Amino acid sequence: MPKKKGSVALPLEKEEILKDYRLAYQSRQASIIGRREVLSGKAKFGIFGDGKEIAQLAIARAFKKGDWRSGYYRDQTWMFMLESMSIQEFFAQLYAHADVTYDPASAGRQMNSHFATRLLYPNGSWRPQTQLYNTTSDISPTAAQMPRSVGLAYASVLYRHIKELQDQKDFSNNGDEVTFVSIGNASTAEGLFWESVNAIGVLKAPAVISIYDDGYGISVSNEYQMTKGNVGKLLKGFERENDSGFNLYSVPAWDYPALVETYQNATDAAREHHIPALVHVTDVTQPQGHSTSGSHERYKSAERLKWEEEFDGLKKMREWMISERLFTSGELDSAEKADYELVEGFRKAAWDAYLSPITEERNQVMDMLDEIATSSKHASELRMLKDRLSNLPSYTRRDVHVFAHEALRILHDESYPSKQILSAWKFEQEKINEDRYGSHLYSGTALKIEECKPVYSDSSPTMFGFEVVNAAFDKALAREPRLIAFGEDV
Numbered sequence: 263m264p265k266k267k268g269s270v271a272l273p274l275e276k277e278e279i280l281k282d283y284r285l286a287y288q289s290r291q292a293s294i295i296g297r298r299e300v301l302s303g304k305a306k307f308g309i310f311g312d313g314k315e316i317a318q319l320a321i322a323r324a325f326k327k328g329d330w331r332s333g334y335y336r337d338q339t340w341m342f343m344l345e346s347m348s349i350q351e352f353f354a355q356l357y358a359h360a361d362v363t364y365d366p367a368s369a370g371r372q373m374n375s376h377f378a379t380r381l382l383y384p385n386g387s388w389r390p391q392t393q394l395y396n397t398t399s400d401i402s403p404t405a406a407q408m409p410r411s412v413g414l415a416y417a418s419v420l421y422r423h424i425k426e427l428q429d430q431k432d433f434s435n436n437g438d439e440v441t442f443v444s445i446g447n448a449s450t451a452e453g454l455f456w457e458s459v460n461a462i463g464v465l466k467a468p469a470v471i472s473i474y475d476d477g478y479g480i481s482v483s484n485e486y487q488m489t490k491g492n493v494g495k496l497l498k499g500f501e502r503e504n505d506s507g508f509n510l511y512s513v514p515a516w517d518y519p520a521l522v523e524t525y526q527n528a529t530d531a532a533r534e535h536h537i538p539a540l541v542h543v544t545d546v547t548q549p550q551g552h553s554t555s556g557s558h559e560r561y562k563s564a565e566r567l568k569w570e571e572e573f574d575g576l577k578k579m580r581e582w583m584i585s586e587r588l589f590t591s592g593e594l595d596s597a598e599k600a601d602y603e604l605v606e607g608f609r610k611a612a613w614d615a616y617l618s619p620i621t622e623e624r625n626q627v628m629d630m631l632d633e634i635a636t637s638s639k640h641a642s643e644l645r646m647l648k649d650r651l652s653n654l655p656s657y658t659r660r661d662v663h664v665f666a667h668e669a670l671r672i673l674h675d676e677s678y679p680s681k682q683i684l685s686a687w688k689f690e691q692e693k694i695n696e697d698r699y700g701s702h703l704y705s706g707t708a709l710k711i712e713e714c715k716p717v718y719s720d721s722s723p724t725m726f727g728f729e730v731v732n733a734a735f736d737k738a739l740a741r742e743p744r745l746i747a748f749g750e751d752v
Contacts, residue, residue, distance in 0.1 A: 316575035320521035353612035408458035415467030448479025516578035
């Protein structure tokens with residue numbers, strides 16, 4: 263129940279509000295520090311969720327075990343809130359740490375801020391999804407999260423209405439699961455968005471779709487992205503009437519109490535009655551611009567930048583807590599200082615864990631170069647090569663292998679046992695890296711299925727292809743009541 267402080271109803275207990283704020287502040291520091299790591303050369307690219315923290319606190323508050331997320335690369339606060347990714351794991355992914363122990367989402371193979379949870383145990387059996395916060399593996403093409411959200415939300419409809427699915431308690435509790443979708447305003451101009459929204463409305467599937475609207479698509483403002491420059495106005499045609507359509511909401515990204523209330527209301531209706539919702543989150547800011555590939559100071563006016571500073575969600579939430587006399591400025595200053603140090607500690611732990619095995623490999627190569635130089639006519643070149651490798655301010659595994667390859671090229675006209683050791687080391691490491699970066703790309707199981715050739719007789723009828731396909735569908739659907747087909751031509 264909402265709590266009272268003075269004359270204002272609070273959305274949560276005082277302690278929970280502070281917990282939310284501190285998590286949002288930590289997430290902001292992860293974004294700021296993450297950008298610094300890219301610009302200093304420790305990571306190759308960064309895209310972050312700064313400016314969307316407060317909305318994601320509210321989303322996570324409404325998200326329950328068994329629910330599904332189909333989102334994109336701005337959702338880090340949401341993931342931190344659910345403990346589906348830790349801040350240290352967030353940095354491990356930024357560094358592309360190729361070890362699933364450190365980056366459970368993708369073992370360094372995905373771009374940063376691409377989130378996922380594990381659906382299977384190592385032995386291949388299903389994890390109990392109704393006991394987990396579930397998120398599909400993010401993909402980079404914008405709006406591509408939308409089609410999968412249709413299937414995820416529709417699954418709840420099927421679990422609620424098909425009796426043969428009622429015993430699948432590890433996958434659904436009577437179809438109560440909600441699919442939460444997030445997308446940026448610019449991506450709503452894509453056809454995938456509109457087709458998916460229409461399908462979810464037709465299917466009456468329990469989805470809560472959030473549109474983070476910061477007024478820009480990278481550097482292009484809304485007026486050049488969509489009719490009327492406002493996706494909220496365009497979505498009015500989907501508003502619920504006569505037991506069909508979406509519940510529509512519009513809420514500022516900086517209004518913490520309103521966000522908590524909005525998402526709770528939207529989710530309750532979706533969960534209980536399978537009424538989908540569209541939440542237009544307005545007044546979103548992007549404090550660091552779109553990504554590390556550019557600077558928003560180049561295309562935003564001074565007035566706009568000043569407005570973004572004033573309506574930053576963290577700043578507004580802090581002001582609200584102080585105005586409601588929940589906490590003093592000094593108390594929040596102390597919490598923020600501790601949280602900054604905490605995030606820096608997570609970053610350092612992630613960096614040390616990532617760099618340690620690479621440093622060991624680098625040292626091995628430098629030791630071998632020293633050994634070979636003692637008896638090689640290319641000694642000066644090898645020592646220069648070693649010095650270059652030693653003096654790199656930051657280095658990757660690729661750098662180590664580039665230097666090893668260059669050494670072998672220099673030594674092409676010599677043959678020493680120590681050279682053979684370097685060659686053997688490089689060959690062995692390449693085998694390790696093939697598995698490190700290329701395992702599980704293909705399961706190989708499709709190749710193990712035996713071919714089933716068609717059998718014809720003299721009495722076999724001649725039929726059109728569509729008749730054969732329809733007959734196969736009829737047989738499969740009659741044989742397996744859990745088999746569902748939906749689409750334009752079904």
